[in-house]
Amino acid sequence: MSFARPHAILIAAGLLLGSLAAHADTPSVKRVDAQSTALAGTMTRAAMLTDLHTAFADGERIGTLRSGAACGATADREWSELVRQRVESELPSVFHDELAKAGGMFPVGGGAPLRVQAFLNNIDVQVCQAAAGTWQGGFYVQVSWQIVSPESGQVVYQASTEGSFMLNQPRRMATATGLREAFGVAVRNLIADRRFAALLQPADPRRVALAY
Numbered sequence: 001m002s003f004a005r006p007h008a009i010l011i012a013a014g015l016l017l018g019s020l021a022a023h024a025d026t027p028s029v030k031r032v033d034a035q036s037t038a039l040a041g042t043m044t045r046a047a048m049l050t051d052l053h054t055a056f057a058d059g060e061r062i063g064t065l066r067s068g069a070a071c072g073a074t075a076d077r078e079w080s081e082l083v084r085q086r087v088e089s090e091l092p093s094v095f096h097d098e099l100a101k102a103g104g105m106f107p108v109g110g111g112a113p114l115r116v117q118a119f120l121n122n123i124d125v126q127v128c129q130a131a132a133g134t135w136q137g138g139f140y141v142q143v144s145w146q147i148v149s150p151e152s153g154q155v156v157y158q159a160s161t162e163g164s165f166m167l168n169q170p171r172r173m174a175t176a177t178g179l180r181e182a183f184g185v186a187v188r189n190l191i192a193d194r195r196f197a198a199l200l201q202p203a204d205p206r207r208v209a210l211a212y
Helices: 004-024 081-102 175-191 194-200
Strands: 047-054 061-067 073-078 114-129 135-148 155-171
Touching: 047 081, 081 114, 081 175, 114 155, 114 175, 135 175, 135 194, 155 175, 155 194, 175 194
Parallel strands: 047 114, 061 114
Antiparallel strands: 061 073, 114 135, 135 155
16 A cells, blocks of 8 residues: 555645645735825925824834744734834935935925924834844835925925835845835825925915815
8 A cells, every 4th residue: 555645645735734824924014005296397395304293102012023934923013212213213214315306305496495294193013024034024104294384384284195015025124124115105195195296386375285
């Protein structure tokens, strides 16, 4: 009697079940795509991020940190001083870089820059730490924005945008890069709002833009 065929079938079935389990446990976040920029041509007004606010307390859960071959072991990812410092470092830098790419940092025209205030309302971190310093998973952020006119001191624009970044396969990359990429999508979606663009390229300087 030969046991070769049943043994091979059991091995194949085990590999298939293991693959399905690993796939089922792959961490993920809400997917948000970046929209095309609404800025075009020469900017007549600059915008600067002047304030950044967060509403999270130390120890508050902001996601899940996983580990193991199938990402099966889980632990809460909590808000901390280190996370706050990373947010306060990455978001202003991303805002500056994305607006510069769109041409909104060096406008042709006078007047003080519009003051932009950012509020980080939601963050979701779903990361699995794999072998050899690699990770997979994603970051999701939701940011509310206000623009204040330097002349009147009044809020002339309000909006909320989202951003995300996903690694579907383990990769050696700083997790801070994943957070930065998610912020980049949120900022590009802000720039994609025509009402935001109208403040930097106003046809009518008295125009007030509101988005909810």
